[in-house]
Amino acid sequence: xxxxxxxxxxxxxxxxRWNEEKQTDFxxxxxxxxxxxxxxxxxxxxxxxxxxxxxxxKHDPAYYLKRQGFFAVAGIMVxxxxxxxxxxxxKKASKIIMxxxxxxxxAVLLAGVASHGATRWLGVGSFQFQPSEVAxxxxxxxxxxxxxxxxxxxxNWKTMARVAAFPMVCIALIAKENLSTAIICSAIVMMIIFVxxxxxxxxxxxxxxxxxxxxxxxxxxxxxxERLYVWRHPENYEKGYQTLQALYAIGSGGIFGKxxxxxxxKLGFIPESHNDYIFSVICEELGLFGAVCVICIFLLLIWRCxxxxxxxxxxxxxxxxxxxxxxxxxQVFVNIGVVTNTLPPTGVPLPFISYGGTALFMxxxxxxxxxxxxxQLKLPKEY
Amino acid sequence: MSxxxxxxxxxxxxxxxxxxxxxxxxxxxYLMIAKSEYxxxxxxxxxxxxxxxxxxxxxxxxxxxxxxxxxxAVCSVSVIHSQITDEEAVIRALCSVLQMEEQAVRKKVEAxxxxxxxxxxxxxxxxxxxxxxxxxxxxxxxxxxxYYPYDSLASKVIGFTGSDNQGIVGLEVxxxxxxxxxxxxxxxxxxxxxxxxxxxxENRVEPVSGHNLKISIDVxxxxxxxxxxxxxxxxxxxxxVSVVLMNPQNGEIYAMVNxxxxxxxxxxxxxxxxDLYRDKSGEPDNGSLTEQKKxxxxxxxxxxxxxxxSYEPGSTFKTVTATAALExxxxxxxxxxxxxxxxxxxxxxxxxHKVSGHGTETFREGIMNSCNPVFMxxxxxxxxxxxxxxxxxxxxxxxxxxxxxxxxxxxxxxxxKVKAVELATMSFGQSIQxxxxxxxxxxSAIVNGGNLVTPHFAMCVxxxxxxxxHTYSFPVKExxxxxxxxxxxRELLExxxxxxxxxxxxVPGYRVGGKxxxxxxxxxxxxxxxxxxxxxxxxxxxxxxxxxxxxxxxGVYYGGTIAAPVMAEIFSNVLPYLxxxxxxxxxxxxxxxxxxxxxxxE
Numbered sequence: 003x004x005x006x007x008x009x010x011x012x013x014x015x016x017x018x019r020w021n022e023e024k025q026t027d028f029x030x031x032x033x034x035x036x037x038x039x040x041x042x043x044x045x046x047x048x049x050x051x052x053x054x055x056x057x058x059x060k061h062d063p064a065y066y067l068k069r070q071g072f073f074a075v076a077g078i079m080v081x082x083x084x085x086x087x088x089x090x091x092x093k094k095a096s097k098i099i100m101x102x103x104x105x106x107x108x109a110v111l112l113a114g115v116a117s118h119g120a121t122r123w124l125g126v127g128s129f130q131f132q133p134s135e136v137a138x139x140x141x142x143x144x145x146x147x148x149x150x151x152x153x154x155x156x157x158n159w160k161t162m163a164r165v166a167a168f169p170m171v172c173i174a175l176i177a178k179e180n181l182s183t184a185i186i187c188s189a190i191v192m193m194i195i196f197v198x199x200x201x202x203x204x205x206x207x208x209x210x211x212x213x214x215x216x217x218x219x220x221x222x223x224x225x226x227x228e229r230l231y232v233w234r235h236p237e238n239y240e241k242g243y244q245t246l247q248a249l250y251a252i253g254s255g256g257i258f259g260k261x262x263x264x265x266x267x268k269l270g271f272i273p274e275s276h277n278d279y280i281f282s283v284i285c286e287e288l289g290l291f292g293a294v295c296v297i298c299i300f301l302l303l304i305w306r307c308x309x310x311x312x313x314x315x316x317x318x319x320x321x322x323x324x325x326x327x328x329x330x331x332x333q334v335f336v337n338i339g340v341v342t343n344t345l346p347p348t349g350v351p352l353p354f355i356s357y358g359g360t361a362l363f364m365x366x367x368x369x370x371x372x373x374x375x376x377x378q379l380k381l382p383k384e385y
Numbered sequence: 386m387s388x389x390x391x392x393x394x395x396x397x398x399x400x401x402x403x404x405x406x407x408x409x410x411x412x413x414x415y416l417m418i419a420k421s422e423y424x425x426x427x428x429x430x431x432x433x434x435x436x437x438x439x440x441x442x443x444x445x446x447x448x449x450x451x452x453x454x455x456x457x458a459v460c461s462v463s464v465i466h467s468q469i470t471d472e473e474a475v476i477r478a479l480c481s482v483l484q485m486e487e488q489a490v491r492k493k494v495e496a497x498x499x500x501x502x503x504x505x506x507x508x509x510x511x512x513x514x515x516x517x518x519x520x521x522x523x524x525x526x527x528x529x530x531x532y533y534p535y536d537s538l539a540s541k542v543i544g545f546t547g548s549d550n551q552g553i554v555g556l557e558v559x560x561x562x563x564x565x566x567x568x569x570x571x572x573x574x575x576x577x578x579x580x581x582x583x584x585x586x587e588n589r590v591e592p593v594s595g596h597n598l599k600i601s602i603d604v605x606x607x608x609x610x611x612x613x614x615x616x617x618x619x620x621x622x623x624x625x626v627s628v629v630l631m632n633p634q635n636g637e638i639y640a641m642v643n644x645x646x647x648x649x650x651x652x653x654x655x656x657x658x659x660d661l662y663r664d665k666s667g668e669p670d671n672g673s674l675t676e677q678k679k680x681x682x683x684x685x686x687x688x689x690x691x692x693x694x695s696y697e698p699g700s701t702f703k704t705v706t707a708t709a710a711l712e713x714x715x716x717x718x719x720x721x722x723x724x725x726x727x728x729x730x731x732x733x734x735x736x737x738h739k740v741s742g743h744g745t746e747t748f749r750e751g752i753m754n755s756c757n758p759v760f761m762x763x764x765x766x767x768x769x770x771x772x773x774x775x776x777x778x779x780x781x782x783x784x785x786x787x788x789x790x791x792x793x794x795x796x797x798x799x800x801x802k803v804k805a806v807e808l809a810t811m812s813f814g815q816s817i818q819x820x821x822x823x824x825x826x827x828x829s830a831i832v833n834g835g836n837l838v839t840p841h842f843a844m845c846v847x848x849x850x851x852x853x854x855h856t857y858s859f860p861v862k863e864x865x866x867x868x869x870x871x872x873x874x875r876e877l878l879e880x881x882x883x884x885x886x887x888x889x890x891x892v893p894g895y896r897v898g899g900k901x902x903x904x905x906x907x908x909x910x911x912x913x914x915x916x917x918x919x920x921x922x923x924x925x926x927x928x929x930x931x932x933x934x935x936x937x938x939x940g941v942y943y944g945g946t947i948a949a950p951v952m953a954e955i956f957s958n959v960l961p962y963l964x965x966x967x968x969x970x971x972x973x974x975x976x977x978x979x980x981x982x983x984x985x986x987e
Contacts, residue, residue: 054576153388193398196394197391197394197395197398198391200388200390249416249424250424250427250428250431251428252413252416252417252424253416253417253420253421253423253424253425253427253428254421254424254425254428254429255417255421256417256418256421256425257417257418257421266428266432266574266576267428269576270576271431271432271576285413285416285417289417290413290414290417290418293413293417294410294413297406297409297410297413300406301402301403301406304399304402305399308395308396308398308399311395312392312395312396317388317391320391320395324395324398327398327399327402328398331402331405331406334406335402335405335406335409338409338413339409339412342409342412342413342416344408344409344412
C-alpha cells in the first residue's frame with residue numbers, strides 16, 4: 003500500500019502531502035521539543051560567549067547572536083517543511099544532489115574562501131557556506147538509498163565497497179581540507195552499511211584495519227605525532243594553549259558553575275569561545291550539573307531518534323535516521339572529548355550549540371528528515 | 386519493515402553511544418570535582434592582575450628628631466573611558482591643567498581601556514584644581530612622593546629615591562630594607578587583554594609602612610659646617626670642600642658635608658661649584674651636554690667624596706707615623722733630630738716644606754713643625770713590617786664599615802715593595818692613598834684612648850608611633866693601640882695647634898688638638914692641592930673630631946692657613962652647641978680681643 007502510494011502520488015502530492023487523507027496524524031512533538039530546546043539553549047550560550055568578542059570586534063554584543071538566530075529561524079522553517087515532505091522523494095533525488103555536492107566540493111578546492119587557515123567556504127556574493135556541511139546530509143541520503151537497494155547483497159566486501167565508493171570519493175575531497183568532517187562522514191557511511199549488512203565479522207576486521215591505518219597515518223608524519231604530545235601534556239606546548247584554557251574553564255566551573263554569563267575564560271582567554279570550545283564555557287558557567295544536563299538532552303535526542311529508526315516504516319527511513327544519529331553522536335563525542343582533552347585536539351563543532359550557520363541549518367534539515375520519517379510511523383491507535 | 390539484525394544493530398548502536406557518553410560524563414566529573422580546585426587556582430592566577438599600592442616610606446630623622454626625609458602627598462590622574470561623557474572637554478582640561486601635549490592626552494583618553502593613567506606625581510594643588518572641575522571619568526588618586534625639607538642639606542649622605550619608592554644612593558639605599566616597607570596590592574580580575582573587569586570583587590592587601598630611621602646627623606651642626614664649607618669654597622674658588630664631624634668615642638657622625646651639595650628634591654639637576662661662587666642657582670645649560678656626559682656629571686655630583694674617593698693624606702698622616710713609632714717604642718717625645726731642609730734617601734733628595742730646614746729639633750717640635758725629615762727618620766726606625774702592622778691596627782687596610790654604599794678602600798704599596806724611598810714618603814703621607822673617612826677613623830683611635838670605632842649614621846629604628854624597634858650598635862675594636870700612646874698623641878697634637886703649624890685652628894676657651902696637611906694632587910706639578918686640617922676637641926677627652934678638605938683652592942693653599950681656621954670657626958659654634966663650656970684663660974681673653982681687632986681691620 004505504501005509503495006503504491008509513493009509511486010502513484012509522488013509527483014502530484016510532492017509538496018502537499020499533508021492534504022492526503024491516508025497519512026497518519028503522528029508528529030513527534032517530543033523530538034521537536036528537544037531540538038527546539040537545544041537550538042534555544044545554543045543561542046543563549048552563543049550570546050553569552052560571543053557578547054564580549056562581539057562588542058570588541060563589531061561594537062555589537064549581539065552580532066554573533068543575530069547571525070546565528072537568522073540561521074536558526076531559517077533552519078527551523080526548513081526542518082518543519084522537510085518534516086511534511088515524504089522522505090521517499092529523496093530516493094530518486096539523492097543521486098543528483100550527490101553529484102551536485104561533488105561538484106561543489108571540487109569547486110571549493112579550486113575557488114574556496116579561506117578562513118581560519120583552511121579553505122572550506124564557498125562564497126556567492128556576501129553569502130558563504132561550507133559544502134562539507136552540506137555533504138553530510140547528502141551522504142546520509144545517498145548511502146541510505148544505495149544501501150537500501152543493495153540490502154540483500156550487502157554481505158560481501160564487494161557490494162559494501164560499491165555502496166561506499168562514491169561517498170568515499172567525496173569524503174576524500176573533504177579530507178583534503180577538513181579531516182575531522184571527513185572522519186564524521188566516514189563514520190556515517192560505515193554505520194549505515196553496518197546496520198544494513200547482516201555480517202558482523204567483516205566490520206570487526208574493518209575496525210581493526212582502520213585503527214592500524216590510523217596509527218600508521220599518525221606515526222608517518224612527525225607533525226601529527228606532535229599533536230599527540232600536545233594532547234598528553236598541553237601545558238608544555240604553545241599549541242596546547244587552547245586545550246589548557248578549556249581545561250581551566252571546565253575545572254573552574256565546579257559542580258554548579260559560576261552562573262550563566264559569569265565565565266571569565268570566554269573573555270579572550272579561550273580563542274573563539276563561541277565556536278568549537280563552547281562546551282568549556284557551558285561547564286564554567288553551569289558547572290558539572292549543567293554539562294551533564296546538556297549531555298542528557300543529546301542522549302534523549304539520540305534515544306528518540308533510535309526509537310524512530312527502530313519503528314521506521316521501511317529500511318530507507320531507518321537508515322536515514324541511523325545516519326543522523328551517527329552524525330550527531332560522533333560530533334558530540336568528539337567535541338566534548340576534545341574540549342575535555344580526552345581526545346587529541348581537532349576542530350569539531352558541538353551540534354545545535356556551537357556558532358556556525360551552515361552547520362546549524364544542515365543539522366535542522368537532518369532533523370526535518372527524521373521528523374518526516376517519524377510522520378510515517380506505524381503506531382497503535384492509542385499511542 | 387527492517388530486518389531483525391538491523392534492529393539489533395540499531396539497538397547496539399544506541400547502547401554504544403550511551404556507554405561512550407557515560408565515559409565523557411566520568412571524565413567531566415573527574416575534571417570538575419577532583420581537579421576543580423587545581424584548575425580554578427590556575428585560572429585565577431591567570432585572571433588576576435596585581436595593582437600595587439605604594440607603601441609609605443619610613444621617615445629619616447636627625448639625632449634630635451628633626452625630619453630630614455619625609456613623604457609628601459601627591460596625586461596621580463587617570464581616566465576611565467566608559468565614564469567619560471565629554472571627551473573633548475576632558476582632553477582640553479587635562480592638557481591645560483597638567484600642561485601636557487594634546488596628542489599624548491588624546492591617545493590615552495580615547496583608548497578603549499578600563500583605566501588609563503595620564504600622569505603621576507602631580508602636585509596636590511594642581512590635582513585639586515582638576516578635582517574642582519568635576520569632570521566625569523577623571524580619577525584622582527592620592528599617592529606619596531619622597532620629600533626632603535632641607536633640600537640640599539647632607540645630600541650626599543641622605544641620597545634620594547626613584548619612582549618606585551626605592552633608594553638610589555646614600556642612606557636611602559643603604560637602609561632601603563628598613564625604610565621601604567611592604568607595598569600593598571589590589572588584586573583585580575582582567576580579561577585576556579589585561580583590561581580590568583568591572584563588578585568583580587577587589588581583593589585588597591594593605592601596604593605596610595616602612596620604619597623610621599634616626600641618624601646621628603645633627604641638622605644644626607650640619608648647617609654650620611655646610612655654611613662654613615660654602616664660605617671657604619667661595620673665598621678660595623675651590624672645586625669642592627668636604628667636612629666631616631664625628632664623635633671619636635663612638636663613631637657617630639654629626640655632620641658630613643660635601644659642597645657643592647645638590648638638591649635632593651631635584652636630584653637630576655646639575656649643580657656646579659662655579660654656580661656657588663656667584664650665588665647663582667639658575668638653570669645650568671644641560672642642553673649642551675651629551676646624554677653620556679650628563680650621566681657622568683650626575684654620578685660625580687652624587688658621589689660622596691669623604692667615603693668614595695681616596696687621596697694622598699699628606700701631613701695629617703704624620704699622626705699615624707708618630708703613633709706607630711710610639712707604639713713600637715722607637716722614639717720618645719724628647720728625642721732630637723736635625724733637619725737641614727731635606728733628607729737624602731738612597732738616590733733621592735726629599736725636601737722638607739721649609740727649604741732652609743728646621744735645624745735641631747725634638748720629636749715633639751718635629752710634629753709641631755710638621756717636619757718631613759723627622760718623620761722620614763722615625764719611619765725608618767719603625768721599618769716597613771712594623772709600620773704596616775700599625776696601619777692594620779688603625780684600620781687602614783680595611784674599609785671603615787661606615788653605613789653608606791660605595792665605600793672605597795685604601796691604595797697601599799705591597800709590603801715587599803716598600804723600600805727606603807717608599808717608607809720615607811709614606812711617613813709623611815705621600816705615595817699612599819686612603820679615604821678621608823679612613824683617616825678620621827684612624828685619628829679617632831689615636832686620640833680616644835686607642836679604640837678603633839666604626840663611623841656610622843644609623844642610631845635606631847622606630848615604628849610609625851615612635852616606638853623604638855631596634856637600636857644599632859657598631860663594632861668597636863678596643864685597645865687597637867696602647868692607651869698611653871693615645872695620651873701622648875693627644876698631648877702632641879694639642880701642642881701642634883697651641884704652638885705649632887696648626888695655630889690657626891685654635892678656638893678660644895677650648896683645648897683643641899689637630900694636624901694640618903697640604904697635599905699636592907696627582908699628577909704632581911699641576912699646582913693642584915688638597916688643603917686639609919684634622920682637629921679634635923676638647924684635647925684631654927675629645928668628643929668631636931673633625932676633618933676638612935679643601936680641594937683645589939686658588940691662591941694660598943696651605944692647610945694650616947686656609948683649612949685650620951674653617952675648622953676653628955666650626956668648632957667655635959659646635960662645641961658650645963654640644964654643651965661643652967668654654968674655659969677662657971687670661972691669654973685666651975687677650976687673643977679673643979686681638980682676633981676681633983684683626984677681623985675689623987680686614
